[in-house]
Amino acid sequence: MRLSRYFLPVLKETPAEAQIVSHRLMLRAGMIKQASAGIYSWLPLGYKVLKNIETIVHEEQVRAGHIPMLMPTLQSADLWRESGRYDAYGPEMLRITDRHERDMLYGPTNEEMITDIFRSHVSSYKDLPLTLYHIQWKFRDERRPRFGVMRGREFLMKDGYNFDLTKDDALHAYNRHLVSYLRTYERMGLQAIPMRADSGPIGGDDTHEFLVLAETGESEVFYDSEITDLKFGDRQIDYDDVAQCQSVLEEFTSRYARTDETHDAALFDAIPEDRRRSARGIEVGQIFYFGTKYSDAMGAKVVDHDGNRVPVHMGSHGIGVSRLVGAIIEASHDDKGIIWPEGVTPFHAGIVNLKQGDADADAACQALYDSLMTLGLEPLYDDRDERAGAKFATMDLIGLPWRITVGPRGLKNGVVELTSRRTGESEEMPPEQAVTRLAQIYGRAM
Amino acid sequence: MRLSRYFLPVLKETPAEAQIVSHRLMLRAGMIKQASAGIYSWLPLGYKVLKNIETIVHEEQVRAGHIPMLMPTLQSADLWRESGRYDAYGPEMLRITDRHERDMLYGPTNEEMITDIFRSHVSSYKDLPLTLYHIQWKFRDERRPRFGVMRGREFLMKDGYNFDLTKDDALHAYNRHLVSYLRTYERMGLQAIPMRADSGPIGGDDTHEFLVLAETGESEVFYDSEITDLKFGDRQIDYDDVAQCQSVLEEFTSRYARTDETHDAALFDAIPEDRRRSARGIEVGQIFYFGTKYSDAMGAKVVDHDGNRVPVHMGSHGIGVSRLVGAIIEASHDDKGIIWPEGVTPFHAGIVNLKQGDADADAACQALYDSLMTLGLEPLYDDRDERAGAKFATMDLIGLPWRITVGPRGLKNGVVELTSRRTGESEEMPPEQAVTRLAQIYGRAM
Structure with a gap:
């Protein structure tokens, strides 16, 4: 969504x-x-x-x-x-x-x-x-x-x-x-x-x-x-x-x-x-x-x-x-x-686009979105033209257990950030690896 | 069931x-x-x-x-x-x-x-x-x-x-x-x-x-x-x-x-x-x-x-x-x-065992049941000790679009009967073929 x-x-x-x-x-x-x-x-x-x-x-x-x-x-x-x-x-x-x-x-x-x-x-x-x-x-x-x-x-x-x-x-x-x-x-x-x-x-x-x-x-x-x-x-x-x-x-x-x-x-x-x-x-x-x-x-x-x-x-x-x-x-x-447990969360992961309108960021978010949907996972993609802080606050408030943050700077290095809502810990990784991790977490076959 | x-x-x-x-x-x-x-x-x-x-x-x-x-x-x-x-x-x-x-x-x-x-x-x-x-x-x-x-x-x-x-x-x-x-x-x-x-x-x-x-x-x-x-x-x-x-x-x-x-x-x-x-x-x-x-x-x-x-x-x-x-x-x-359309039927197929208690018939019914369940299809298996006529009448009344009839005589020839509720037409075929046909009808991958 x-x-x-x-x-x-x-x-x-x-x-x-x-x-x-x-x-x-x-x-x-x-x-x-x-x-x-x-x-x-x-x-x-x-x-x-x-x-x-x-x-x-x-x-x-x-x-x-x-x-x-x-x-x-x-x-x-x-x-x-x-x-x-x-x-x-x-x-x-x-x-x-x-x-x-x-x-x-x-x-x-x-x-x-x-x-x-x-x-x-x-x-x-x-x-x-x-x-x-x-x-x-x-x-x-x-x-x-x-x-x-x-x-x-x-x-x-x-x-x-x-x-x-x-x-x-x-x-x-x-x-x-x-x-x-x-x-x-x-x-x-x-x-x-x-x-x-x-x-x-x-x-x-x-x-x-x-x-x-x-x-x-x-x-x-x-x-x-x-x-x-x-x-x-x-x-x-x-x-x-x-x-x-x-x-x-x-x-x-x-x-x-x-x-x-x-x-x-x-x-x-x-x-x-x-x-x-x-x-x-x-x-x-x-x-x-x-x-x-x-x-x-x-x-x-x-x-x-x-x-x-x-x-x-x-x-x-x-x-x-x-x-x-x-x-x-x-x-x-x-x-x-x-902080939703994975078993009941309304969306499996949030995708936060740090720079809506940036062609690379938009494309990377859409690709992540499509990959997750293909696995039967439902992401919530924050595609609004809002500043990062507001997007993070919304994601934290609604409590999706995982968030993928996508921005032009990370993409230059080929990475996005996967963040656990529960621990607050973030990890940089290539987008495909974030998808793989979520597939594992939710028990979906790749 | x-x-x-x-x-x-x-x-x-x-x-x-x-x-x-x-x-x-x-x-x-x-x-x-x-x-x-x-x-x-x-x-x-x-x-x-x-x-x-x-x-x-x-x-x-x-x-x-x-x-x-x-x-x-x-x-x-x-x-x-x-x-x-x-x-x-x-x-x-x-x-x-x-x-x-x-x-x-x-x-x-x-x-x-x-x-x-x-x-x-x-x-x-x-x-x-x-x-x-x-x-x-x-x-x-x-x-x-x-x-x-x-x-x-x-x-x-x-x-x-x-x-x-x-x-x-x-x-x-x-x-x-x-x-x-x-x-x-x-x-x-x-x-x-x-x-x-x-x-x-x-x-x-x-x-x-x-x-x-x-x-x-x-x-x-x-x-x-x-x-x-x-x-x-x-x-x-x-x-x-x-x-x-x-x-x-x-x-x-x-x-x-x-x-x-x-x-x-x-x-x-x-x-x-x-x-x-x-x-x-x-x-x-x-x-x-x-x-x-x-x-x-x-x-x-x-x-x-x-x-x-x-x-x-x-x-x-x-x-x-x-x-x-x-x-x-x-x-x-x-x-x-x-006569339920396939899109809304409560069970995808009925399985009628003509001779409950007969080892071959029971085993064949169970195998059909398991095969259909594996495909994500839900059969209703009439495993009661009732005569065939009563079992057929119940299946016709509740209107499952497909019925598989299993009996000792057919099994001797390696076949069961697949019957369309809508047309009433029956066809003899090996049990595996009946499963394949139902998978095709309901669009399930084998």
Whole structure:
């Protein structure tokens, strides 16, 4: 993309209303614009990051054997009356009346709707196990929305639901989700720690939250420092392998890690003192096993091997897709702006032309642009007639992990400059070598 | 995908409530489930088609130089009061009150919101031309929703908005959209004819609707039969080339083609009698040029070359993404079920194992499956222990364009059967040749 043709409305001023760094930087980098309280438009740059995160979530869900679908945003109140949650849910549920005076609501979650789909179509253990998920906009009418997309009212969430014949099967689904989530977050450049948590209005006994450590996190967390040494890495997982999923879960949950809701001071104090940590964390996902809570209430039963009709065991599993954009920024930024991890960056590299209009510089930039595009990499080429300082400031603010700087002086020596946004280190090299380096970094075949 | 692990709840009975063929087939093929009146869940098979259509729309929009972003579903009523449409819009607008008693609405379209974004960030002609678009769920509270996704209440639409300094520039944007839409629909296997139409509540003088001919179409249309001979084909378009876009528009709009709203009997009668056609059509898109209607009302102005602040010229351009799923089925089905065009099919081919459990048949199916996956093609492998007739009926119903039938008898002779869903013709060939043929059909390199 050529910046002269893009819509990237960066702000010079720091918006007064933004209290936390991700909100400030998303506004300043032209990623979002508030439409009304807690409701945002995703401007082109923000939308690209949101899409990248969504794509990673989809890919990892499908890898784990979960089946994508899509439920609507608006739901009938009747379903929620069946589960008893229509009255139980507080004013955070946005209640709507349509032109025929029917009670509707903007879905904050989908346990009821997916259970209704299941009971309408599945009646035998032979169709299990089954995990369905979708990524759809939700609404929670927060009393005081704030922190930008971190606590918005309209937000994008992946929510998945497993249906299993037995508790053991459902616990495997739980483990499978935990494992796939570890991989999902790591691909985004995040360390998200699974912590024992409280189940809240979803219900159930078993639940883990995934928390990203960040000073601005809404939760206080307590953990054994050894947990931050764990890496998921490149391990090959067979998601049907019960023992393997169980063993990964144990590896990542055997050390103490809890939110303040479930914190146990005695257990915490049993950790060697030099490994005790308390910090702030941002919740970016949660998994639940809640057994037959919804299948009992809504009659979602299947015939088992003995011909008996039994309620299915269920769980639900969420990833906060839009919230993750903010969480990644909270975890990865500096004074100059955002620092995108390679896995989610909106553009793979920036190209800065130090002298727009200089025939050599223009040609070299265009050649770099074309080479990167041919590799399936998408550069953002700052082709504006601006001074170098302004171009660098924009690139630093929007946080592309790599920048190629092209100027007449370097070109005389046959070199351009490749700069890492994270370290700030620059290296001169021939343009072709910069392309090769980026191909390696992003795993593209030359 | 192995069918034994998929969620494909096909129905044996024809649902009584479905009045038109696409609605019946989408329910029978397990593509959708009604959540409430005019609101649907997209089950896995339907979701895949919806996504394929969405992807084509995105690709062609980006090819035309339009910039993707995403606006929220809920909007503040205040913006609509500025344009005067809050009161003008009838009961089809779903009006919502939040917990703080603020007036909101579920967006039926986004002219106001995009104009607000524009005026907040753009103030100079230097930032023009600009076309922003998004694909987002909309809501129209139809009094009598029906025909499944064809006239639903919650529907997915691509809506794009161009901002230009002059009327001429905006008319180029109009032409560019018309050209890109021709290409978009053709990739979906549809012939969508641009017809002069009425602008309705959006406003403006220039507007074309795109209509797909189908018996169940909601509009009566009149056209010169020569128009159906026009093909967009493989032509290379430079979307910045004003004359080229204009010439394609003229080619596709110079013959008579109008809906009943703009029909002119005298002009129609001037066509040679053997070329006069009247038929039914389904609207799948519409483009508008409406000048400064919204920029005047909402103060969206830019400084021009002479330093004067002038209102921008705008247009809006929509494609009914969810409606297209139904429209494609209306245009492409037979007594047995759906016939997907290759461009949007949910799976590239079906694999039917005639004797599940037979070692040779199972191995041959698995080998075909793996070969197709390696090529980036996604087969649906019916690995259930069902009789052949039931497997064929399911494949015909869900409409995959190609089926490979694998049985012990054929394998003894070293062959499988490749069947076209459209023609019903079958051909025996070695398995490797079936893979080669599918690679050619879908343009995949071997």
